[in-house]
Amino acid sequence: MALLLVAGLVTAALGDVPDTLIILLVVTVNTVIGVVQEVRADAAIAALDRMAAPMARVVRDGRDRLVPAVDLVRGDHVRLEAGDVVPADLELTEAQRATFDESALTGESAPAHRAAAEPAGAGTVLADGRAAGTVTATGPASALGRIADLVARTGEGGPYHAE
Structure with a gap:
C-alpha cells in the first residue's frame, strides 16, 4: 500500500x-x-x-444448578434439554433421542444423532431429546472458541486479510 x-x-x-x-x-x-x-x-x-450459551444446568454438590456458562470448568456435569445451546465441548454420558444441530461448527444443515460417549461441540444446539455430558473444553479451547480465534486472526492480518 x-x-x-x-x-x-x-x-x-x-x-x-x-x-x-x-x-x-x-x-x-x-x-x-x-x-x-x-x-x-x-x-x-x-x-x-x-451463539455461546449464557447459562448452563450443572450438577454440583449433587444438585442441579443454573450457572453462567463462563464459569464451567473441565469435569463439570452438564444437563441439556431440547433447545439448549451446548455451553462447552462435552463428552456425552447420557443421550436419549439426542439430535444436535451442528451447523454452527460444521455447516451441515441436517441434525446429527449422538449417543453416550460421543462428543457434543460448544455452540451446537440440542434439537431433540435429552442429554448430559462432562465438560472437556471451555472458552477458547472449545471447538467454537477455535473457530472464533481463526476468524479473529483472519481479520487481523491473517492469510485472507487484504492489505
Whole structure:
C-alpha cells in the first residue's frame, strides 16, 4: 500500500495525471475491500459470541444448578434439554433421542444423532431429546472458541486479510 502511495506521488510530481488517477483508484478500492473484510470479521466474531450459551444446568454438590456458562470448568456435569445451546465441548454420558444441530461448527444443515460417549461441540444446539455430558473444553479451547480465534486472526492480518 505504501509503495502504491509513493508511486502515486511520483507520478503526480511528473505530471502523469492518468497514471496518478489509476494508482489512487487502486489504493481506494484496496482500502474499501480491507474495511469491508474487517467489518465482516467483526460481525462474525460477534455472532459467535452471541451463539455461546449464557447459562448452563450443572450438577454440583449433587444438585442441579443454573450457572453462567463462563464459569464451567473441565469435569463439570452438564444437563441439556431440547433447545439448549451446548455451553462447552462435552463428552456425552447420557443421550436419549439426542439430535444436535451442528451447523454452527460444521455447516451441515441436517441434525446429527449422538449417543453416550460421543462428543457434543460448544455452540451446537440440542434439537431433540435429552442429554448430559462432562465438560472437556471451555472458552477458547472449545471447538467454537477455535473457530472464533481463526476468524479473529483472519481479520487481523491473517492469510485472507487484504492489505
